[in-house]
Amino acid sequence: MNRHWCLKLVLATAAACILIPVALILVWSVTARWPWPDLLPVRLTLRTVRELFLGSAQLPRLLFSSVALAVATAVLGTAVGVLTARATELYAFPGKGLVRLCGLLPLLIPGTVFAIGIHLTLLRLGLADTLAGVLLVHVTVALPYCIAIMGDVTRAVGAGLEEQAAVLGAGPLRAFWLATLPGLMPGVLSSMSMAFILSYSQYFTTLIVGGGRVRTLALVLVPYIQSGDRPLASVYAVVFVGSALLIFFLLESAIHRMERGGKSK
Amino acid sequence: MWKFKRVSALALALALSISLTGCGGNTDSSGPGSSRSNGDATSGQSGGQPDLATASWDEIVETARGTTVTFYGWGGDENRNNWLNSDVADYVREKYDITLEVVGMNIEDILAKLAGEKEAGTESGSIDMIWINGENFYSAKENGLLYGPFTDQLPNMEAYIDLEDPETLNDFCMPIEGYEAPYAKAQLVMYHDSAVTSDPPASAQELLAFCQANPGKVTYPAPPDFTGSAFVRNIIYELCGWEQFQDMEADYDTVKAAIEPALDYLRELNPYLWNQGTTFPDASTTVDSMFADGELVMSISYAPYTVAIGIDQGTYAGTTQTFVFDNGTIGNTNYMAIAFDSPNKAGAMVVIDAILSAELQLSQYATLRELPVVTSDKLSTEEQAAFDQVDMGQGVLTQEELLSHRLPEMPADLVPVIEEIWLNEVVGQYNG
Numbered sequence: 001m002n003r004h005w006c007l008k009l010v011l012a013t014a015a016a017c018i019l020i021p022v023a024l025i026l027v028w029s030v031t032a033r034w035p036w037p038d039l040l041p042v043r044l045t046l047r048t049v050r051e052l053f054l055g056s057a058q059l060p061r062l063l064f065s066s067v068a069l070a071v072a073t074a075v076l077g078t079a080v081g082v083l084t085a086r087a088t089e090l091y092a093f094p095g096k097g098l099v100r101l102c103g104l105l106p107l108l109i110p111g112t113v114f115a116i117g118i119h120l121t122l123l124r125l126g127l128a129d130t131l132a133g134v135l136l137v138h139v140t141v142a143l144p145y146c147i148a149i150m151g152d153v154t155r156a157v158g159a160g161l162e163e164q165a166a167v168l169g170a171g172p173l174r175a176f177w178l179a180t181l182p183g184l185m186p187g188v189l190s191s192m193s194m195a196f197i198l199s200y201s202q203y204f205t206t207l208i209v210g211g212g213r214v215r216t217l218a219l220v221l222v223p224y225i226q227s228g229d230r231p232l233a234s235v236y237a238v239v240f241v242g243s244a245l246l247i248f249f250l251l252e253s254a255i256h257r258m259e260r261g262g263k264s265k
Numbered sequence: 266m267w268k269f270k271r272v273s274a275l276a277l278a279l280a281l282s283i284s285l286t287g288c289g290g291n292t293d294s295s296g297p298g299s300s301r302s303n304g305d306a307t308s309g310q311s312g313g314q315p316d317l318a319t320a321s322w323d324e325i326v327e328t329a330r331g332t333t334v335t336f337y338g339w340g341g342d343e344n345r346n347n348w349l350n351s352d353v354a355d356y357v358r359e360k361y362d363i364t365l366e367v368v369g370m371n372i373e374d375i376l377a378k379l380a381g382e383k384e385a386g387t388e389s390g391s392i393d394m395i396w397i398n399g400e401n402f403y404s405a406k407e408n409g410l411l412y413g414p415f416t417d418q419l420p421n422m423e424a425y426i427d428l429e430d431p432e433t434l435n436d437f438c439m440p441i442e443g444y445e446a447p448y449a450k451a452q453l454v455m456y457h458d459s460a461v462t463s464d465p466p467a468s469a470q471e472l473l474a475f476c477q478a479n480p481g482k483v484t485y486p487a488p489p490d491f492t493g494s495a496f497v498r499n500i501i502y503e504l505c506g507w508e509q510f511q512d513m514e515a516d517y518d519t520v521k522a523a524i525e526p527a528l529d530y531l532r533e534l535n536p537y538l539w540n541q542g543t544t545f546p547d548a549s550t551t552v553d554s555m556f557a558d559g560e561l562v563m564s565i566s567y568a569p570y571t572v573a574i575g576i577d578q579g580t581y582a583g584t585t586q587t588f589v590f591d592n593g594t595i596g597n598t599n600y601m602a603i604a605f606d607s608p609n610k611a612g613a614m615v616v617i618d619a620i621l622s623a624e625l626q627l628s629q630y631a632t633l634r635e636l637p638v639v640t641s642d643k644l645s646t647e648e649q650a651a652f653d654q655v656d657m658g659q660g661v662l663t664q665e666e667l668l669s670h671r672l673p674e675m676p677a678d679l680v681p682v683i684e685e686i687w688l689n690e691v692v693g694q695y696n697g
Binding site: 032033034035036037043045047051055056057116119120123124128129207208211212213219220223224226227228229230232 | 343
């Protein structure tokens with residue numbers, strides 16, 4: 001009973017730590033002036049809402065490009081993650097450690113150095129300032145996470161079921177699709193969520209590699225944070241968090257429906 | 266079967282690594298993205314239009330018609346973003362059929378990007394126009410990141426700009442030589458809430474008394490923040506005069522000896538500052554927010570009409586008031602330049618010329634409340650009347666008050682030296 005109470009306290013603290021700042025951002029998004037030590041804002045404003053919908057930032061286009069880029073990153077990153085994990089977990093080959101290390105490299109190199117270096121490379125390849133270039137970089141940033149997540153899941157699932165399917169006469173693709181993939185699904189979903197949120201929140205890499213031509217929500221949000229325009233930064237932050245949550249919610253419910261549909265068969 | 270798979274996986278890995286080294290070996294030749302122009306990159310005169318330097322203005326306008334121009338600059342000012350995307354974009358679309366694309370990017374990132382493109386040998390990049398000044402202009406020009414000279418070809422330079430004005434000729438005392446055109450004028454101002462503090466300081470000595478009367482409630486942004494750095498230079502002007510710095514050598518010891526009285530003064534200020542001067546806010550925007558929150562009684566800005574905008578938006582109390590030192594504050598101009606690898610230099614020249622027009626300068630003055638760069642001597646009576654009619658809002662100084670208290674900037678190469686001295690001699694240090 002006592003332990004139960006403790007657990008609840010910890011959970012409540014954790015929830016408060018997340019929810020109070022989010023609530024503050026909501027209030028700040030329509031606050032003009034809120035000096036210390038007033039408990040409530042002194043003056044509210046609709047400037048931010050006006051700017052959001054009528055300003056020059058073109059919110060629908062921004063949302064579309066951010067979401068499309070993040071979904072593409074999630075799909076590509078996870079696909080590479082599944083295949084890399086398969087290679088390193090199920091096969092023995094020389095240089096396996098090196099492949100694993102290379103998969104982690106984008107995580108080990110400081111972000112700024114990584115962005116500048118990859119910008120030079122993409123310039124030479126003619127991919128700088130293009131959507132394809134930005135997608136490639138986002139996938140590279142997401143890869144260490146995708147590979148790590150898929151590595152764990154692949155190790156847990158193993159090759160047993162697939163071998164069994166092969167023994168029963170299934171071709172390699174069919175064996176993977178029907179025997180292994182369902183077991184990998186929880187990992188695939190985590191990996192996709194991780195890649196999505198990483199791409200969604202990329203600022204510096206998008207800025208440098210996209211050259212400002214590829215515009216995402218983060219690219220508009222961050223300058224307002226830097227310029228200290230708290231109401232505008234807050235209103236964009238609300239859109240940022242809200243849209244990401246909405247996507248996750250849609251994804252979750254789609255999966256639930258899929259799982260239920262799968263079981264009823 | 267498993268053995269076969271292992272072999273094919275190995276083959277795949279090998280093929281991958283070969284293709285990777287293939288890419289690495291390829292880097293010396295220019296990539297497909299850089300083969301669009303055939304001019305000579307080192308002359309700085311090339312790009313899409315080889316004989317732009319000798320072309321007549323009509324030919325330049327014809328070349329620019331129907332094109333897209335990108336304008337890269339700081340994107341943290343919502344009002345400026347909207348102004349560029351509406352007023353300026355509409356003006357150049359109607360008049361020249363040019364599409365203006367505004368891209369928000371910090372100047373350090375813009376220069377890093379250009380330097381990268383220079384290193385990669387790009388001849389046709391993505392940046393056309395750049396919002397720039399001071400040390401950044403100096404280093405960009407030194408490193409060949411800018412196209413020019415081009416300003417003597419712009420009709421509105423001759424029509425509206427005072428060509429003998431030191432700020433048209435020099436940027437932070439560094440010769441412009443036609444590599445950038447003026448955009449707007451800025452001037453350092455301070456502001457306080459007259460409902461909280463009654464007498465704003467009119468000199469450095471009064472500022473010391475002001476800090477003593479409001480301990481812990483005054484601070485300034487830590488250089489190299491743009492505004493903080495200008496504030497420190499302004500204190501130096503207060504205590505050491507400004508003339509001697511205009512041709513001073515950028516040598517650490519020379520500069521330190523010259524500014525010793527100011528360093529003394531700043532150390533004397535420290536015990537009364539926020540956090541006892543052991544730390545300073547990282548950016549002027551942080552100081553602005555602290556002032557808006559009532560944590561500080563005074564703030565500093567390089568935008569002379571910022572208080573009017575703050576009162577309009579409700580960020581600042583209606584009793585907020587701008588002030589300057591009796592001996593004056595530092596003013597500078599910010600400028601527009603063209604990237605060395607701009608794919609549309611003609612278009613950039615046309616847009617820059619448009620922004621120099623009396624019409625857009627007036628619209629900038631009225632909408633953004635930025636000091637115009639056009640000189641009143643060259644304005645028609647109607648144009649001058651339109652400027653005079655603009656209501657600058659509450660809590661600000663008039664254009665005459667500002668301009669009569671305007672001091673010139675220091676040479677750009679002294680700026681980083683002073684910032685270094687400040688870091689070594691002022692932060693967290695006290696006299697005696």
